[in-house]
Amino acid sequence: MSNHTTPAQKALTLAEALPYIKRFFDKTIVIKYGGNAMTDPYLKECFASDVVLLKLVGMNPVVVHGGGPQINEMLDKLGKKGEFIQGMRVTDDETMDIVEMVLGGHVNKEIVNLINRHGGKAVGLTGQDGNLIHAEKLLMANKDKPEEMIDIGMVGDIVGIDPSIISFLDSGDFIPVIAPIGVGPDGETYNINADVVAGKLAEILGAEKLILLTNTPGVLDKNGVLLTGLTPKQIDELVEDGTLSGGMLPKISSALDAARSGVKSVHIIDGRVEHALLLEVLTDEGVGTLIKAK
Numbered sequence: 001m002s003n004h005t006t007p008a009q010k011a012l013t014l015a016e017a018l019p020y021i022k023r024f025f026d027k028t029i030v031i032k033y034g035g036n037a038m039t040d041p042y043l044k045e046c047f048a049s050d051v052v053l054l055k056l057v058g059m060n061p062v063v064v065h066g067g068g069p070q071i072n073e074m075l076d077k078l079g080k081k082g083e084f085i086q087g088m089r090v091t092d093d094e095t096m097d098i099v100e101m102v103l104g105g106h107v108n109k110e111i112v113n114l115i116n117r118h119g120g121k122a123v124g125l126t127g128q129d130g131n132l133i134h135a136e137k138l139l140m141a142n143k144d145k146p147e148e149m150i151d152i153g154m155v156g157d158i159v160g161i162d163p164s165i166i167s168f169l170d171s172g173d174f175i176p177v178i179a180p181i182g183v184g185p186d187g188e189t190y191n192i193n194a195d196v197v198a199g200k201l202a203e204i205l206g207a208e209k210l211i212l213l214t215n216t217p218g219v220l221d222k223n224g225v226l227l228t229g230l231t232p233k234q235i236d237e238l239v240e241d242g243t244l245s246g247g248m249l250p251k252i253s254s255a256l257d258a259a260r261s262g263v264k265s266v267h268i269i270d271g272r273v274e275h276a277l278l279l280e281v282l283t284d285e286g287v288g289t290l291i292k293a294k
């Protein structure tokens with residue numbers, strides 16, 4: 001909020017929150033915190049305080065985080081180059097070790113720590129904890145030649161989610177902070193795109209909202225103009241003509257799957273905006289792109 005806001009304007013903004021607090025009271029809100037959105041220290045503080053505020057007014061935020069750029073940084077330090085195909089990281093065994101170390105370690109604990117310093121009770125998990133995310137090796141079709149499969153190593157496809165650990169944490173007013181790592185039948189670990197985890201978790205938890213925080217104002221058209229709402233047909237067209245690429249591909253397909261599976265509202269928003277979460281959940285302000293089920 002600008003320093004030029006008058007007390008009356010501030011009061012109006014606060015009053016505006018009441019219908020949203022009532023509507024989302026006791027509802028689950030899955031928040032995907034993208035690695036690209038978690039770069040600026042001040043914005044990280046804003047994010048953590050927003051999550052705590054949502055919890056304290058009676059909502060159940062569940063945080064799923066990414067960390068793609070943070071993994072790249074570590075790979076760089078080790079002299080290894082990160083490679084992505086259709087928005088998914090090619091993950092050999094050595095890269096998988098680094099993914100687990102960065103996501104399950106540093107990134108996860110940093111977010112837990114931030115939320116706790118703002119007065120929340122966050123608990124960090126990977127998909128291994130409480131058997132949360134069951135995975136198997138992803139068989140990825142080449143989008144240009146669908147009959148051809150691409151082997152991208154230890155990248156996982158979610159085959160099941162056991163949400164009991166989330167319900168348990170929720171009953172104790174804890175805020176789950178989840179790293180996108182899944183576990184296979186033989187205990188092997190898989191690297192899963194964080195948007196995919198957030199979308200599937202929102203579906204299984206019957207979430208009211210799924211919010212994907214990233215580093216663009218939302219989905220942009222060919223001319224870089226924000227698209228405030230997107231239907232499945234429009235999404236198909238944008239994929240086909242190449243307007244959507246890279247990390248936006250798994251993001252949009254997870255968002256659409258979640259919307260079609262009953263998550264009431266799915267948004268891709270700009271995590272670089274101060275208090276983007278509060279603006280999205282508690283005000284009339286439309287931010288980012290709303291993904292529609294039809």
Ligand SMILES: Nc1ncnc2c1ncn2[C@@H]1O[C@H](COP(=O)(O)OP(=O)(O)O)[C@@H](O)[C@H]1O
Pocket residue numbers: 033034035036037066067068195213214215216218219220221243244245246247248251
């Ligand atoms: N049409 C589009 N609109 C917005 N961003 C797009 C589009 N197509 C590709 N992108 C890319 O997708 C990126 C967001 O995905 P990603 O890098 O995976 O971020 P995150 O870490 O938040 O998941 C944007 O920074 C942008 O470079």
Ligand SMILES: CC(=O)N[C@@H](CCC(=O)OP(=O)(O)O)C(=O)O
Pocket residue numbers: 033034035036065066067068069071087088089099155156180191192193194195247
């Ligand atoms: C399979 C795959 O691509 N996994 C991702 C997991 C992290 C992630 O999704 O991070 P962002 O949300 O910051 O992009 C990766 O290795 O980068």
